[in-house]
Amino acid sequence: MKTVAFTTLGCRVNQYDTDAMRGLFIQSGYTPVDFDEKADIYVINTCSVTNMGERKSRQLIRKAKRTNEDAYIIVTGCYAQLAPEAIATIDGVNLVIGTNNRHRVVELVEQLESTEKQISIVRNIMEQATFEEMPLYGNEIDKARAFMKIQEGCNNYCTFCIIPYTRGKLKSRRVEDIVKEAKRLVEHGYHEIVLTGIHLGNYGIELLEKPNLAHVVKALLEIPGLERIRLGSIESVEVSEELVDLMAKDPRFCTHLHLPLQAGSDHILKLMNRHYNLQEFKDLIARLRSRIPGLAITTDIIAGFPGETDEDFEETMRTVEEIGFTHIHAFPYSKREGTPAATMEDQVPEAVKKTRVALLKSLGQKGLQKFAEQMIGKPAEILIEREEDGYYLGFTNEYIHGKIKKGTTAHDVGTIIGGTVTAFDGETLIIEA
DSSP, X not given: OOEXXXXXOSOHHHHHHHHHHHHHHHHTTOXXXXXXXOOSEXXXXXXXXXXXXXXXXXXXXXXXXXXXXXXXXXXXXXXXXXXHHHHHTSTTEEEEOOSSOGGGHXXXXXXXXXXXXXXXXXXXXXXXXXXXXXXXXXXXXXOSOEEEEEXXXXXXXXXXXXXXXXXXXXXXXOHHHHHHHHHHHHHTTOOEEEEEETTGGGTTTTSTTOOOHHHHHHHHHTSTTOOEEEEOOOOGGGOOHHHXXXXXXXXXXXXXXXXXXXXXXXXXXXXXXXXXXXXXXXXXXXXXHHHSTTOEEEEEEEESOTXXXXXXXXXXXXXXXXXXXXXXXXXXXXXXXXXXXXXOSSOOOHHHHHHHHHHHHHHXXXXXXXXXXXHTTSXXXXXXXXXXXXXXXXXXXXXXXXXXXXXXXXXXXXXXXXXXXXXXXXXXXXXXX
């Protein structure tokens, strides 16, 4: 039986694509192995968000070639879409796919066996108008949570981002296909589904029936046995009243939102071509918290965007402290060739970016500490992901690490158990059943 190994760079959407391709290989009789092992086939799902992501992608291709020089090496993902010719010149690459036609990966690999030629099927992604249906099959080993991609493409064109050029136009999955896959996942033991997409909040706007994200959530809440629904990253301007109502009323819809702020200064938001201003973001947070008690909010912030002065950054720090995020994914601005920001004046020195990232992460920890302390004495549940040192560990509804001491009753991974929060150790909520 032939073996296949996978590795993924980048976002949750990329991970979903890898999981779906893994399922296609499993269905065709292939055996998945770890990427560090010798395999007959290596699939590298690449990222192009930063130049570093592209460099890592090239390193992984060469690593696969060293591990087994006779293996077929398949390169897919955003870097493959953006620079197929460059990837095709790397020694050992047999198949280049891009961000579409991945549902054909097994068929194309088997074509390699009858030809000595390299295959590349990267096409103009802007001409792709429909969602590539590629359900999760054969991936039922990890029962903790399932990430389900329901949307593809982006039309925001932020000045720092290459993704609209690698993922193309907005494309949404049909509601009936989403529900069908969710039912199958629940039947296989999943209790939590996380909805993901490149531009999740714009789900459905290009479909004839014009469904929206709230329609998807409502449909999923009708599925017996599905105990949690969580949203992946969503733009603040796309959080609808329908979504707010659902989250406020149904405890199965997790009270956690990841809303990318990116910068806490109107000057920088404008340079980034973000579609909101600082006051609009703050007003939304206030409205959400007034409607949804105990809502946890996490975010992304880019430190050192071109033109970010000390005053801009100080405003961002004040904004972050005022809002009180439970986690901040802070990262330094990385110049991405092909984006408007790469040629902007007043590029910020790397040392300054590094300092700003550290300050933002420190504020993020303070926000988590404050939020967690407010949970002490209140009920909380975790979805069990693993056992460690006599405890069940997992994330709470609010997406905070929690642990519950094992008792006489054993629980499986993927089970939701709860109790009362008694303490917080700086990273994890201590919950007593």
